[in-house]
Amino acid sequence: MKRILVRAPNWIGDQVMAYPFYRMLRSRYPSAWISVVCTEWVKDIQFRGCVDEVIVLPRKKGDSIFKTLWTLIAFSVFLRKKGPWDLGISLPNSFGAALIMALAGVKNRRGYDADARGFLLQERLEFPQDSSTHRAQAYLGLLPGSPPEFEGQEYWHRSGEWSFDPYIHWPEIEPIDPPEGPYFIVAPGATADSRRWTSEQFAGLIESLMNRHGMKAVVVGGAAEKEIANALFRRGVQIDDYTGKGWVAAHWKLFRGARFTVCNESGLAHVAALCGSRVQIICGAADPRRTKPIGPGAVQVKVNPVECWPCERNLCKFEDHRKNSCLKGIHPAHVLEEIENGFLES
Secondary structure (H helix, E strand, O other), X not given: OOEEEEEOOOOHHHHHHOHHHHHHHHHHOOOOEEEEEEOHXXXXXXXXXXXXEEEEOOOOOOOOHHHHHHHHHHHHHHHHHHOOOOEEEEOOOOHHHHHHHHHOOOOXXXXXXXXXXXXXXXXEEOXXXXXXXXXXXXXXXXXXXXXXXXXXXXXXXXXXXXXXXXXXXXXXXXXXXXXXXXXXXXXXXXXXXXXXOOHHHHHXXXXXXXXXXXXXXXEOOOHHHHHHHHHHHHOOOOOEEOOOOOOHHHHXXXXXXXXXXXXXXXXXXXXXXXXXXXXXXXXXXXXXXXXXXXXXXXXXEEOOOOOOOOOOOOOOOOOOOOOOHHHHOOOHHHHHHHHHHHHOOO
């Protein structure tokens, strides 16, 4: 039996965009033992219907490079004992991801030739230079053999392809029950400053939607979004606060039952679309050609294409009035109009 080791992406959105890769990997190797190595951050959204084992990377013990290297070496020895491994595929482009596979004794290691790690790979692939190549397609390009073409939204609507079932892929996660009555979801968080709409802008949008359409507003996210929820309460915005409720995967029933989800270009945007929610994205510095969420849920992306957009930087290069101008130029009224035209037309 062939044994395959996959190094999963480190970020929630990237992991979701790798779903077609995992499906195709299992399809091409139906009898293989497939193990996936991931960070704790994304362990709950690994696709257990496509893999046999999930191995979580240990947390770094301290910030020194020596402790980090020691942790990596010890983990690689652990992986080597679990082998032998016939094939390894590194989805992240990092040096460390390739080094783990090399130290674990993986016989054939595939990945993109990036981050000065080419000498650690037997099969060094050239990363797609086309700026319009979607991340899902880039991941599919790592499969051995002829890479399939990712068809975007059509992928989910061809007969038999809509098969993402949270009970199969996230079987150990207890889903959060949605509120009664019609509701929409707001996910106001984002890791990068250049992709975060302000709480004031979200407040204006939420109030307009609630007043015009009589739906509940459910706010989701982690600890950072709890403060945003509190800021909305202080402004008098009556929301249902679901922040800090647990694992990301636990929100799938919430997303599936919502009229729509409105969010920044963030990991939760990708999870919402995968779970079937219609998603309205407020897009800052990101390039939607490369990272537009995939899934059966329809996705609308509101952008403000200023001269420097899309820079894909986490921090805006400007510190004057031009800072985050791509986001500042997107007003609640603009997003409200797009939601009403796309998701709420009678």
